[in-house]
Amino acid sequence: MERNKANLASKHPEARKRKGAPTGANSQQTRPNNSRGNKRVKFQDARNIRSQPPDAALDDGKLDLEKFLNAREYEIKALETSMQKCKDVNASRVFQQVPRAMRRRTASHNAKRVPKRLRERARREMIEDNTPTVEARRRRPRTTRARIRAETAKRLGILAARQQKKRLEKSSTEGGEATTKPATIQSRAPRPKIRRNVLNDPPKTRSKFRKRQINKTWLPTHLWHAKRARMTEPAKPLWRFAIPITPTEKCYRPTHRAAGQKGAVVWDTSYISTMGLYGSAEGAERVLRALGLTKEALWGNRGKKWRAGLRKWSGVLSKPRKDGRRNIGPATVVWNPEVPSGESTSLKPSHPSNPSRQLLIRTHPSAFVELFNELLKLVKMQSPQMHIEDLRFEIGSIEILGPASTEALIGVLKPYYEKVAVEGNQGCVFRSLVGVTNPSSLPKDATLSFSIMNPRLSYPPKKVVVPPGSDQSLLETLTKWPVEEHLKPSGLYNRDVRHKASQLPSQKSINRRKGSCLPGKGLGVTSADPPIPVMLLASRPATPGQAQGLWTLLAPWKCILPIWYSLMHYPLSTGGNPRLGGLDEQRQVAFEQGSPWFPGDYPGTDAGMEWELQNREKRKSDWDRRPKSKRVEWRSLDLGGGRKGEVGDGLACDFEHLFGLQKTIVCSAEPLGPRGGGDPDAMELDHREEDDRADSPKAHQTHPLGTVTHVTKAKFDEFGSTPNANRPPKHSLVTVSLSFTGRGVASACARIYRLPRQACPPVQPSTQAEVPATQPPPSSNPDSLPLDLREQWLRKLPLQEANTNVAASRGRGQQEARHSIVPPRIFSSIGTSTLNRPHLAGPHLAGSVPGDKILLGPKAKANQTDVGGHPLCPGEDDLIGFVTTGSFCLSEGKGTAIGSISAEKATESLKEAGAKEGRLCIIRNAGESVGWLARWEVV
């Protein structure tokens, strides 16, 4: 054994000791063996400054000029070497010096991972430090499988070489001409098949990567992202895509800053599914109406611009069911501008059954199959016939958010056509948007579609120059929005144009062209450079306010990558480049803007339900993995007032419990787990598709959460506005954004309670001073909640809010109710405002009125009447919903959350307590006994 080791050590250079001990003057000292000690000795060595004895400066004991000068010179040298040595010993390796964004994995072992100018130093340092390096290609296979693979590869290589040799011999005997002449036949790149009314195959990838994409599809920028972001696990794709989750570098606060104040965040959102709807305008109207676009404004005069293709529509689509409508998910609908009458239509497809209108419908991949099936059903019912196309892998998209988003887009997207007559005015309008710092300042839901040049031609992108005096013209553009001039249909809807745009010249040929043209001159557009049709959608944030709007760039799938490269390297005028974002950043931005994120915050839809069930499982497995002493024991949670145990399942947003639905054994794990979303596999498309169609409704029927529906804000407002409007449907949820009035931070699964109802104790006719003494104490029964719980909670309101609140409630004649609980003497002597002040009404007043405390006699047990002076959580019948996303919000500076509450109970509390007090709620994190006051707002 020992011998073996020694052998190994001598064989492998890696096995050598990594750092040679420093060779210094004092090497005879005994050194500690550990590396720490070595380091210490090294530092001591380096800090030691050499000095001379006095004899050096004396000539036989006498002063001598020569020696005097020599001694000084020696000193200079000694000090200088000391400084240098100190610097060297403290020096860090080059890979530690590169900025954080440029750090790469294994940069310590691979010089190629550091920027070019540092590579030489890195190489030298690696040699100095004796860093073991192994080239992946030369690595000795460690596992049996790897060994067999390597051997097979070797054998195949030998075989191939032999065959090639044979072929060469054969050709040389035949004449030798065939080998020198290249093949002259040029094949046309195959146009991808897009079948009607059927799901399409994902793009065929290089064989090298095909095996890794069997049960998922890579985004066009996958290779770029995989190096810089944490991706979904290989075996667990999200919605059948490999999606970047979050960048590898820490970026929570930088993302917040880039999205709101300075910079831009970019996402590759090519996973968002696009569908094409083709047919007559009337048919399209019928289909869209059936999907829930029933607002008359859309189809009247006000929706004219939308139908002309100048605006987009974004909203929640729904489908009819036996018991009312069920929401599918948010989607965007864009119309293709019509071909201007009286013009020759070169863009028209040649076949006669020419659809008169074309629409794009974009939705989230988790809701795609549902929407596709619904659309298919609707389309087949129409006459004259319509059809749909699955354009998922045909059209990709990039989203960009932040003050510099417009600038970055302008710097990267260069319109292909200069003349207005060729393609309309929209490219020029886009170019004139220099100086826009928020796409919400554009007309609402504006779209711009034009063709751009290959961004590689002008790579690296250069800073956009703001022309002087552009402010006035910009204002004019924004108000007039002159996009209707020479309106042409967009090339993005045309598969031939898309296909042509996908045949971009290779990077190699562009480099060659660049090499041959003069320095400083840009590359001109040649016939080899096809125009790339793009569409830009400007969206405003869901919540009103100063939040940033979002640009969505649609482009052919294969053109996303060159655009992405240019975008990520665009030098922003405020410094830096646009930041990379992942799924987590998308959720973060939505959360900070107070808008719900699909599907996570929509548990009332099928996609949201699947997300919730998946997350439940994840939380459950996380909980299971924790040791028993370190996880929340749900059953022993003390909620106070004699209540034990968590309400419902502590690891879930337990809407089944909220609505009293019967719990079934969760069988939905099967369709969710291995398959990710509901998106059918491309390889086994035919039977999978059937599977899905049959399967997905079944899963929803089996799981009780499937009966829970989602209500949009508009619908909810209808219920609330009129007093005798029909009640919201049973088991319906409405999404709310919650913000704490004071302290508190919510996390997912937190419980939302409404304020408990005013208990009605026998109201004393007289309001005299003796009332508190005669009235039985509110919390005399240890096993029930205090009767004045609502009052206690209302006292927790911050002063300003409380005052307005009291005034509002008084106006509605609830004064007597208040007086019946709180003794009037206190009211008259201290006054409401002081009573409501939190520090006064804090620990001693909040539990109950002091008079009552005295009456109680022996001190109540802990958590009996209050939690250390904090009011108890309301009872289970006051539970109205759950938080789906929550944390501390950087934009608000306090805790906020997004949750879903029962629409029925929400309207109830609004009717009972008014618009102000009715929106108050109490949020309690799962597994905690303390709740905090918050306010909800429907979003």
Added chain:
Amino acid sequence: MVRLKDRYLLVNIVYTDVQPGQAKGPVSDLMLYNQPTTGELRPQHLLKAIRSEVNALFGDCGSGAVDRSLQVKYLSQATSTFILRISRDHYRLVWAALSFMHKLPFKDGRPCVYRVVRVSGTIRKVEEEAVRRAKLFILAAKEEMAGKPSSGALDALLRGKDQGRGLAMVVDQDVDDLEDDDLEMEVGG
């Protein structure tokens, strides 16, 4: 993490038992004043002397404050130069002690003056100053030997026009850079 803040003092030993005009033959005044120190002088002797002086001047409190952090970083007998390290809060005690010392720390040691020429927050700056001064020494010595009295080097070495100021103390910019508000130095005096 709290960083320990130090000061580094660059000190020259200047011998005072030289009568002016004593220089004969090949030896100049400059060399006589800055002649090499005896090889017997070890860092321990210096430390001991400074400590006892601090104790005499500031009592137990002072010596206790100075005791822990005082260290000799560099001692060159050939050039009569040494570098001391002392905690930032107490370096003035050491400086004061050095000012009151007037002989080498032996029994019947030669009379001399400890001249603090530089105070700095980093040893690097002190080293740079020592290098600068050594260069000036070389220049000045050469010029003096060549008999050119109007030399800039000597002036620079002794800090300028005011020759009467025996101790030209230099507290440079880099100390102020270290955000050190308790450094209000009275140069000279």
